[in-house]
Amino acid sequence: MDENALILDASRGDLEAFNRLVLAYQDILYNQAYRIMGDKDSAEDATQDAFISAFRHLSTYRGGSFKAWLLRIITNICYDELRRRKRRPTSPLEPLDDNDEEVESPSWLSDPGERPEEAIERNELSNAIQLCLGNLPIEFREVVILVDIQEMDYAEAASVIRTPVGTVKSRLARARVRMRDCLQKHRELLPASIRLMGESKV
Amino acid sequence: MTTPITPRDWEFLSAYLDGELKDKEKKLLEDRVREDDKLRLSLESLQHVRAVLRSQPIQRAPRNFTLTPVMAGMDKGRSQAAPVFRVMRLASVLATIFLVVISVGNLLANRMQPVQVSQTFAQQPAFGMGGGGGGGGGSESEESLSVPEALQVEEQITSEVSDMAADVLQVEPLPAGTESELKAAVPNPTPTPQPPVESLRKAPEAGQPLEAESDEIDGAQTKASTITFIGGLQIILAILAITTGVLAVYLRQSTR
Numbered sequence: 001m002d003e004n005a006l007i008l009d010a011s012r013g014d015l016e017a018f019n020r021l022v023l024a025y026q027d028i029l030y031n032q033a034y035r036i037m038g039d040k041d042s043a044e045d046a047t048q049d050a051f052i053s054a055f056r057h058l059s060t061y062r063g064g065s066f067k068a069w070l071l072r073i074i075t076n077i078c079y080d081e082l083r084r085r086k087r088r089p090t091s092p093l094e095p096l097d098d099n100d101e102e103v104e105s106p107s108w109l110s111d112p113g114e115r116p117e118e119a120i121e122r123n124e125l126s127n128a129i130q131l132c133l134g135n136l137p138i139e140f141r142e143v144v145i146l147v148d149i150q151e152m153d154y155a156e157a158a159s160v161i162r163t164p165v166g167t168v169k170s171r172l173a174r175a176r177v178r179m180r181d182c183l184q185k186h187r188e189l190l191p192a193s194i195r196l197m198g199e200s201k202v
Numbered sequence: 203m204t205t206p207i208t209p210r211d212w213e214f215l216s217a218y219l220d221g222e223l224k225d226k227e228k229k230l231l232e233d234r235v236r237e238d239d240k241l242r243l244s245l246e247s248l249q250h251v252r253a254v255l256r257s258q259p260i261q262r263a264p265r266n267f268t269l270t271p272v273m274a275g276m277d278k279g280r281s282q283a284a285p286v287f288r289v290m291r292l293a294s295v296l297a298t299i300f301l302v303v304i305s306v307g308n309l310l311a312n313r314m315q316p317v318q319v320s321q322t323f324a325q326q327p328a329f330g331m332g333g334g335g336g337g338g339g340g341s342e343s344e345e346s347l348s349v350p351e352a353l354q355v356e357e358q359i360t361s362e363v364s365d366m367a368a369d370v371l372q373v374e375p376l377p378a379g380t381e382s383e384l385k386a387a388v389p390n391p392t393p394t395p396q397p398p399v400e401s402l403r404k405a406p407e408a409g410q411p412l413e414a415e416s417d418e419i420d421g422a423q424t425k426a427s428t429i430t431f432i433g434g435l436q437i438i439l440a441i442l443a444i445t446t447g448v449l450a451v452y453l454r455q456s457t458r
Contacts, residue, residue, distance in 0.1 A: 022268050
């Protein structure tokens with residue numbers, strides 16, 4: 001069954017049809033939430049809330065990219081949560097060990113199928129990227145996540161954040177420059193391959 | 203040749219990497235990059251950042267986020283009972299409000315009524331009987347009349363008027379012997395028909411005071427019917443308030 005038919009059935013209250021859409025998009029939404037929020041638990045909560053909200057407001061979907069519509073919902077949910085946290089800060093981004101110190105390579109980022117050195121390198125890079133993403137202003141962060149991590153084109157990204165394509169273009173350029181500067185500041189977190197490449201060319 | 207990199211240049215470099223430049227812009231930038239080392243290094247640095255970001259594996263969802271009927275707000279019993287519960291709750295509240303308003307209004311009216319009645323009594327000429335009126339309720343002063351009292355007064359009026367009518371219609375006694383002859387001639391004398399009470403009430407002998415009493419009786423009857431209506435309404439509203447309230451509570455409990 002194609003996506004439009006599933007959306008139509010879901011909008012008529014067919015929960016099974018909607019759940020098939022959930023299975024198709026849950027990785028994308030979770031990934032978006034994880035990159036914006038920076039931690040797994042918040043990303044899970046945001047993803048679940050996004051799908052609940054999407055089902056309840058399916059009547060407001062007016063065609064176009066369903067993926068973009070879902071990403072807009074989860075991005076807004078993440079914003080709301082970040083704003084709430086800003087008003088009432090609670091927990092640090094990194095998990096804490098027994099001595100209340102941040103764990104640099106948390107075990108929840110690891111993939112059990114990897115070799116240890118690969119896992120370490122990937123985790124270091126992932127940490128560095130997540131750290132730098134977290135330092136970006138939210139409007140830059142969302143654009144860089146949509147274009148460079150979700151690999152959307154400018155028009156799609158513009159439809160998600162409801163801004164002109166020109167705004168996406170300028171925000172993305174500034175976000176990439178900031179990411180570059182940030183990654184250079186945290187060179188020790190980068191894997192050797194990236195570090196050497198940066199030294200020779202940047 | 204080396205020129206400072208402007209924000210506009212960064213935008214062009216970034217868009218160039220994503221293939222978002224027009225052909226003309228693309229060609230112009232490529233020409234500049236070939237000539238400008240700084241611009242070329244900037245392009246390469248952005249290219250690395252972009253590559254690093256895109257090399258990141260997608261974070262897989264740790265579990266399925268499929269919705270249950272409860273999460274989707276599709277619990278059938280609850281969703282069906284919700285509107286009924288709201289209607290019952292509203293009906294109970296409205297019935298209670300009306301009941302309170304009517305009861306309070308009735309109470310206030312009863313408190314004001316005795317004053318008016320006593321004033322009416324003071325203005326009336328004595329006719330050997332009390333005036334009509336007297337609101338319902340039972341909180342009247344000594345001078346006011348309750349409904350049973352008003353009805354008693356009406357009966358009294360009726361009997362007195364009947365006596366008066368009998369006096370008016372009474373004939374002179376016949377001489378001795380005439381009566382026996384008449385009895386013989388008429389073995390089954392028919393009793394003199396009594397005039398209807400209503401016509402007697404309007405008889406000229408009753409005069410003006412009788413008309414006033416009639417008005418008061420009518421007023422008492424009207425008030426009595428009003429009291430009955432209000433009482434009935436209060437009972438209906440009380441039943442409605444209690445029934446709908448109990449139903450609302452039951453629905454709320456059963457859908458939890």
